Amino acid sequence: MSQENRHYTGLTKQVHHVGALVHESRIAKALDEGVARYPIYRILRFAARIELEVLLDAIALDDAWRAERIHSEAMLLDAGGLFVAAYGSRKADYCSCSFYIWAADLARAEQAQQRLLAKAGSTRITEPMFSIEWTFLTSRGDLESAVIEEIADDVLRDGAYPEIKGGVRGFIARYLEAPETVVVLQGPPGTGKTRLIRGMLGEISRRKGEPARALYTGDMKALASDEIYVRFITGAEDAFVVEDADHLLKPRADGNEHLHRFLTIADGIVRSQGRKIIFSTNLPNVGDLDDALLRPGRCFARVHARTLTGMEAQALAEEMGSAGFRAEESRRHSLAEIYRALR
Numbered sequence: 001m002s003q004e005n006r007h008y009t010g011l012t013k014q015v016h017h018v019g020a021l022v023h024e025s026r027i028a029k030a031l032d033e034g035v036a037r038y039p040i041y042r043i044l045r046f047a048a049r050i051e052l053e054v055l056l057d058a059i060a061l062d063d064a065w066r067a068e069r070i071h072s073e074a075m076l077l078d079a080g081g082l083f084v085a086a087y088g089s090r091k092a093d094y095c096s097c098s099f100y101i102w103a104a105d106l107a108r109a110e111q112a113q114q115r116l117l118a119k120a121g122s123t124r125i126t127e128p129m130f131s132i133e134w135t136f137l138t139s140r141g142d143l144e145s146a147v148i149e150e151i152a153d154d155v156l157r158d159g160a161y162p163e164i165k166g167g168v169r170g171f172i173a174r175y176l177e178a179p180e181t182v183v184v185l186q187g188p189p190g191t192g193k194t195r196l197i198r199g200m201l202g203e204i205s206r207r208k209g210e211p212a213r214a215l216y217t218g219d220m221k222a223l224a225s226d227e228i229y230v231r232f233i234t235g236a237e238d239a240f241v242v243e244d245a246d247h248l249l250k251p252r253a254d255g256n257e258h259l260h261r262f263l264t265i266a267d268g269i270v271r272s273q274g275r276k277i278i279f280s281t282n283l284p285n286v287g288d289l290d291d292a293l294l295r296p297g298r299c300f301a302r303v304h305a306r307t308l309t310g311m312e313a314q315a316l317a318e319e320m321g322s323a324g325f326r327a328e329e330s331r332r333h334s335l336a337e338i339y340r341a342l343r
Contacts, residue, residue, distance in 0.1 A: 017070075017085070018070055018076065019070075019074075019076050019085035019100070020085075022076065022083070023038075023083060023085070023102060026038070026083070036104075037104065038081075038083060038102035038103060038104065039104070039105075040101075040102070040103040040104070040105060040106055040108070040109045041100075041101065041102055041103075041109075042101040042103070042109050042113065043098065043099070043100055043101070044098070044099040044101060044113050044116060044117070045096070045097065045098045045099070045131060045147065045149055045211065046096070046097060046117065046120060046124055046125070046149070047091075047094050047095065047096040047097070047124070047125045047129060047149040047151065048094060048095060048097075048120040048123040048124045048125060049093060049094045049123045049125060050094075050095060050120065050123040051095065052072075052073065052088045052089070052090050052095035052097075053072060055088070055095060055097070055119060055120060055123075056069075056072075056073075056075060056086070056088055056097075058119045059075075059077070059086065059116060059119050060075055060077075062115065062119070064079060064112075064115055065077040065078055065079040065082065065084070066078045066079065073087060073088045073089060073090075074086065074087045074088070077112075080104075081103060081104030081105065081108050082101070082102070082103050082104070082108050082109075082112055083101075083102045083103075084099055084100065084101050084102070084112060084116075085099070085100045086098070086099050086100075087099075087146075087147075089146070089148055091148075094125060094151070096148055096149030096150075097149075098147050098149075099112075099113075099116055101113065125151060127151055127152065127153060128151075128152040128202060128205045128206050128211070129149050129150060129151055129152055129205060129211045130149075130150055130152055130198075130201040130202060130204065130205045130211050130212040130213070130214060131147055131148065131149050131150070131211050131212070131213050131214070132147070132148045132150055132214050132216045132241075133145045133146075133147050133213065133214065133215050133216060133237065134146045134147075134148060134216050134217070135215060135216060135217045135219070135222055135228055135231075136217065136219045136222055137219055137221040137222040137225070143222060143225065143227045143228060143231070145215075149211070150198070150201075152198070152201065152202025152203075152205050152206070153202075154195050154198045154199050154202060156168040156169065156172075156195065156196065156199045157316060157319060157320070159308075159312065159315055159316040159319060160192050160195075160308075160316055160335050161192065161196065161303070161305065162306075162308070162312060163303065163304045163305070163306060164303060168196070168199065169203075171301070171303075172199060172200050172203050173203070174300075175200070175276070175300050175301065176200070176203060176204065176207065176276070178300050179271065179297075180271075180297060180298060180299060180300035181266040181267075181270055181271045181275070181276060181277050181298060181299075181300075182262075182266050182276075182277045182278075182279070182293065182298055182299040182300065183200075183276070183277075183278055183279070183299070183300050183301050183302075183303065184249070184279045184280075184281065184289065184293070184294070184299065184301075184302045184303070185197065185278070185279065185280040185281070185303045185305055186280075186281050186282075186283060186284075186289070186302060186303065186304055186305065187282070187303075187304055187305030187306050188282055188284070188306075188307065188334075189282060189334075189336075190307075190334035190335060190336035190337070191305035191306055191307060191334055191335055191336075192305055192335040193243075193280040193305050194243065194280065195335070196303070196305070197241055197243075197278055197280065200239070200276070200278065201214055201238075201239060201241075204238050204239065204276075208238075212238045212239065213236060213237045213238050213239075214237055214238060214239045214240070214241050215228070215231065215232050215235065215237045215239070215240045215241070216240075216241045216242075216243070217241075217242060218242065218243045218244045218245075220247055220248070220258075223242070223248060223258055223261075224258060226261070229261050229262075229265055232265065232270070233265055233268075233270065237275065238275055238276065239275060239276040239277070239278055240270075240275070240276070240277045240278070241278045241280075242277075242278070242279050242280070243279075243280045244280065244281070244282065245279045245280065245281050246281050246282055246283050248262070248279070249279060249281050249283065249288070249289050249290060249293060250283070250288060250289070250290065251288075251289070251290045251291070252290055252292070259290055259292075259293065262277060262293070263292055263293065263298070265277075266298050267298060289302070306332075307332035307333060307334050308332060308333050308334075308335070308338075309329075309332060309333075310327040310328055310329035310330065310331065310332075310333065311327070311329065312333075313325075313327040313332075313333035313337075313338055314326070314327035316335075316338060317338050317341065317342070320338070320342050321342070325338060325341035325342070
């Protein structure tokens with residue numbers, strides 16, 4: 001064959017993690033050899049009240065596998081018929097870890113999970129938790145995410161949300177049971193919107209009997225791409241949370257080009273699966289939001305999270321046991337201010 005008539009084919013794959021490079025190389029080789037190397041895949045996530053370095057060191061030094069530390073919060077575990085990519089993150093008083101496990105058979109996968117859990121021992125947190133898949137667009141233009149385990153321990157008090165009639169817990173229960181997909185939390189910073197979102201995710205966890213999963217972003221560049229919506233539609237997340245969504249929620253007549261994606265998924269497969277879409281915004285007025293988003297049958301509620309009057313703030317502070325807080329009757333108070341006084 002002449003040089004001119006030769007044809008070459010090739011495959012280029014971009015990976016950004018050493019674990020992905022090793023795993024995908026092995027899979028490609030196994031397919032080429034006609035064998036099955038890792039037919040079993042599991043994800044193990046847990047949190048523990050222990051220093052992350054101490055936990056990962058204990059796992060790394062286990063002679064059940066060979067460990068390679070990528071950096072202080074990530075490592076790879078390798079053994080016969082087993083490959084694990086481990087990632088951790090630190091919180092104020094605990095750490096959370098995610099282990100992506102590929103194994104040759106069920107026995108190896110289950111043994112690896114039990115061995116990893118044993119390293120945390122009595123420090124492992126057993127209270128209800130939820131996982132946040134923090135999603136963002138990198139400088140390379142790639143959609144990336146980091147998974148963080150959170151404890152569902154937020155205490156929601158009715159006095160903190162006087163606009164919610166019938167109490168906060170009842171509101172969350174009705175929302176989770178309703179066919180409508182969307183809820184919008186609207187109000188200035190420091191009025192408890194994020195705490196209310198955490199309360200919703202915590203209640204999903206309690207109802208499921210396992211950690212709820214939420215796709216989370218505040219990155220407007222990520223929301224300008226179809227990829228994040230495809231990830232939600234095809235994934236197993238219980239909720240899509242978008243905080244500080246001011247530009248996303250404005251009327252389309254004002255030039256908003258991104259809201260239509262949410263309007264599409266809110267009425268489609270996401271609704272039929274009972275999954276939720278939660279927006280928070282600092283926009284002050286209901287007229288600042290696109291009417292189509294608030295349409296009955298699509299939106300369960302628009303919650304106005306507001307600052308509290310002096311009387312409301314004092315009553316809430318006393319309920320929370322904040323003896324050092326004295327509300328000023330002449331001005332309004334944010335929840336953040338009251339919680340700071342309690343601390």
